[in-house]
Each structure stands twice: as structure tokens, then as C-alpha cells.
Amino acid sequence: MILPIIVMGVSGAGKTTLAQALAHALDRPFIEGDTLHPAANIAKMTSGRPLTDEDRWPFLDNVALALATSPAPAVASCSALKRSYRDRLRAGAGDLLFVFPDVSRADLERRMAHRADHFMPPALLDSQLATLEPPTGDERVVHINGALGGDEQLSAVLAAIKAQP
Numbered sequence: 277m278i279l280p281i282i283v284m285g286v287s288g289a290g291k292t293t294l295a296q297a298l299a300h301a302l303d304r305p306f307i308e309g310d311t312l313h314p315a316a317n318i319a320k321m322t323s324g325r326p327l328t329d330e331d332r333w334p335f336l337d338n339v340a341l342a343l344a345t346s347p348a349p350a351v352a353s354c355s356a357l358k359r360s361y362r363d364r365l366r367a368g369a370g371d372l373l374f375v376f377p378d379v380s381r382a383d384l385e386r387r388m389a390h391r392a393d394h395f396m397p398p399a400l401l402d403s404q405l406a407t408l409e410p411p412t413g414d415e416r417v418v419h420i421n422g423a424l425g426g427d428e429q430l431s432a433v434l435a436a437i438k439a440q441p
Contacts, residue, residue: 278349279371279416280346280351280352280369280370280373281295281349281350281352281372281373281375281437282295282339282351282352282353282356282362282372282374282375283351283352283354283375283377284355284356284357284362284374284375285355285357285376285377285379285408285422286355286404287355289379289422290379290422290429291353291355291377292308294353294375294377295308295351295352295375296351297426297430298351298430298433298434301434302351304348304349304350304351305348305350305351306350306352307339307350307351307353309339309353309354309355310353312335313338314335317335326404326407329360333364336354339354339369340364340365340367340368343365344368344370355404356374357409358409359412362415372416373417373418373437374416374417375417375418375433376410376411376417376420377422377429378419378421380423383423418433418436420433
């Protein structure tokens with residue numbers, strides 16, 4: 277079975293870069309989750325205020341809808357920080373495979389400090405890490421070392437996908 281894939285994690289984890297590379301390697305559509313945030317969410321994050329669960333529901337519904345209506349199983353970038361968020365995505369889009377690059381706090385801080393033109397300020401990293409509930413074995417998930425280089429991460433994900441039943 278070929279499932280839609282969500283590359284998940286906190287800001288700075290490399291979701292977009294890995295999801296784009298994975299979509300290209302698998303010849304699948306790519307969905308940039310950041311573009312699916314309601315304007316109010318972007319304004320809130322830009323001002324340095326973390327999102328609440330209530331803020332996130334419309335965003336998650338938008339991601340699920342984009343996946344469910346994609347002409348082919350897509351690869352999306354989406355934080356999907358909590359189990360309840362991933363459950364909501366599955367409720368709207370069906371069975372999903374999550375890819376979770378595990379990145380140290382120091383690497384996240386470094387990446388965010390060097391990122392230009394992104395609405396998520398580094399000051400919100402604490403709230404994202406506090407919200408994060410890493411996926412467990414009862415969810416379809418590929419855990420990878422987010423400190424690896426991009427090509428190594430991609431190779432690890434492709435190998436794990438190939439090994440999936």
C-alpha cells in the first residue's frame with residue numbers, strides 16, 4: 277500500500293527540505309504545510325505568540341484535506357506535534373506514514389538562527405518542544421537522525437519505506 281507521507285517535527289527540524297526531497301525521489305506531489313496556515317495563525321506566530329490547540333485545528337484540517345484530495349499520494353511537511361494532531365490528520369486523510377527527524381535542541385537553535393524569511397521566530401522553539409509528543413511504535417512512523425546530512429536522511433527514509441510491509 278502506498279500511503280501519503282507527512283514529514284513532521286518542530287520548527288527547524290528540516291521538514292520542508294526533507295519532504296521536498298522525498299517527494300522528488302518518490303515522484304509524488306509535495307504539499308508545503310506552512311502555506312496552509314490560516315492568516316491569523318501566521319500573524320500570531322510572527323508576533324512571537326505560540327499557537328493553541330484551537331488555533332491548530334483549522335491548519336490540520338487544511339493539511340488533511342490537501343492530502344485527501346491530492347491526485348496521488350503526496351508528501352507533506354506539517355509539524356504534527358501531538359498525538360491528537362496526528363489523529364486528526366488521519367481522521368481527515370486516512371492512513372498516513374509519518375517521518376520524524378530527531379534533531380537536538382542545539383541544532384534546532386542553530387538552524388533557526390540562520391534561517392531567513394520565515395514567520396516562525398526562534399523564540400517559539402520552547403513552546404514547540406513543550407508541545408512535542410514524539411510518535412510511538414503504535415503509529416506508522418519512520419524515526420531518523422535529523423543531524424545527518426540531507427542525502428543521508430533521504431536515503432534512510434527511502435530504505436525504511438522500502439522495508440515497510
